[in-house]
Amino acid sequence: MPSKDVDLFSRLYAGALDLKNRVVMAPMTRGRAADDGTPTELMAEYYAQRASAGLIITEGVYPCDMGKGYLRTPGICTDEQVDAWRQITDAVHAAGGVIVMQLMHAGRISDPSFLPGGATPVSASAVPARGESLTDAGPKPFVTPRAMTIDEIEEVIEDYRTATATALFAGFDGVELHAASGYLPEQFLCSRSNLRDDEYGGSLENRARFILELADAMASVRSGDYIGIKLAPEMVFNDIADDTPQDTYSYLVEQLNDYRLAYLHVAQFEASTDYHELLRPLFRGDAYLAGGNLTQASAEEMVRSGRADAAVFGNAFISNPDLPERFRHNAPLTEPDRDTFYTPGPKGYTDYPPMS
Numbered sequence: 374m375p376s377k378d379v380d381l382f383s384r385l386y387a388g389a390l391d392l393k394n395r396v397v398m399a400p401m402t403r404g405r406a407a408d409d410g411t412p413t414e415l416m417a418e419y420y421a422q423r424a425s426a427g428l429i430i431t432e433g434v435y436p437c438d439m440g441k442g443y444l445r446t447p448g449i450c451t452d453e454q455v456d457a458w459r460q461i462t463d464a465v466h467a468a469g470g471v472i473v474m475q476l477m478h479a480g481r482i483s484d485p486s487f488l489p490g491g492a493t494p495v496s497a498s499a500v501p502a503r504g505e506s507l508t509d510a511g512p513k514p515f516v517t518p519r520a521m522t523i524d525e526i527e528e529v530i531e532d533y534r535t536a537t538a539t540a541l542f543a544g545f546d547g548v549e550l551h552a553a554s555g556y557l558p559e560q561f562l563c564s565r566s567n568l569r570d571d572e573y574g575g576s577l578e579n580r581a582r583f584i585l586e587l588a589d590a591m592a593s594v595r596s597g598d599y600i601g602i603k604l605a606p607e608m609v610f611n612d613i614a615d616d617t618p619q620d621t622y623s624y625l626v627e628q629l630n631d632y633r634l635a636y637l638h639v640a641q642f643e644a645s646t647d648y649h650e651l652l653r654p655l656f657r658g659d660a661y662l663a664g665g666n667l668t669q670a671s672a673e674e675m676v677r678s679g680r681a682d683a684a685v686f687g688n689a690f691i692s693n694p695d696l697p698e699r700f701r702h703n704a705p706l707t708e709p710d711r712d713t714f715y716t717p718g719p720k721g722y723t724d725y726p727p728m729s
């Protein structure tokens with residue numbers, strides 16, 4: 374409910390998550406993990422620097438080896454990876470932060486060079502995305518993926534269940550299902566990338582089934598109170614497209630209510646409609662997180678008016694590790710350097726200073 378007493382600095386309870394403010398750090402792939410997907414000490418420093426966020430959502434993390442889609446992205450599959458994530462959650466908690474892991478399976482937005490034994494990427498159907506994968510050997514056109522069998526779908530759902538349990542074991546406060554940006558879950562959801570004629574394709578009910586089963590599996594680990602989901606309707610990134618996005622996302626959100634999730638995170642970009650207005654009233658979980666090109670002023674307006682419970686910032690958190698403090702003091706923001714978004718090492722990663 375709108376309340377004039379609520380602002381970006383108000384506390385927020387979202388399921389099991391206790392946010393000290395409503396300024397949320399967006400999930401952002403930064404390419405600072407080891408080649409084998411093990412998180413690094415540098416990542417612990419980076420996330421701990423940003424612990425003043427009400428909530429940190431990690432970069433996309435692959436739940437199984439076939440989910441890896443980019444260079445130096447982290448996984449949560451091996452003991453080494455789990456131990457390294459534990460260092461990160463400890464560092465963030467020691468700095469007073471709250472952190473959830475985003476699970477991301479790239480599906481067709483991968484390349485054999487990232488996958489075990491040079492395997493062909495998998496997807497809902499054998500429909501390639503237009504565009505290029507940024508591989509070690511330079512940009513390569515996306516390959517035609519292989520359509521997953523029913524057994525493989527069931528296995529991946531189990532991988533998400535296991536990854537969720539493992540993330541909570543590694544000290545994460547919750548787990549977010551990445552169902553945006555044209556990755557595997559959205560490849561099932563959207564009509565142009567899903568041409569299946571079994572129970573995972575065809576009708577809207579069937580196309581949504583994979584995401585709903587993922588949410589169900591993740592919520593089954595402890596409860597929906599530990600789980601959030603990210604959507605970004607009509608985001609054209611990674612060549613994803615749906616013929617009836619308003620119906621598709623409305624249906625999905627209504628069905629997600631069954632799992633009593635902690636939050637729904639919607640990133641809105643240029644689109645045919647205002648999805649915050651469409652989806653927020655449909656969601657009956659605890660908290661609605663809105664993101665996508667927000668400024669302090671627009672975020673403040675959304676939270677004060679009750680259009681969102683919290684505001685999610687991506688770019689601004691890259692270059693302003695103490696973003697909530699800057700907002701509190703109306704301090705100027707530092708612009709991020711795009712050239713170092715995905716490059717290895719501390720430059721453009723942990724070397725942005727806090728406000729002096």
Ligand SMILES: Cc1cc2nc3c(=O)[nH]c(=O)nc-3n(C[C@H](O)[C@H](O)[C@H](O)COP(=O)(O)O)c2cc1C
Binds near residue numbers: 399431603665666686
């Ligand atoms: C460098 C970079 C990496 C990103 N990686 C991810 C990702 O791993 N998962 C995800 O859901 N979104 C990712 N995003 C999108 C952000 O979460 C966010 O939706 C987007 O940046 C819009 O918010 P902003 O305008 O405040 O930056 C990424 C964005 C940037 C800039």
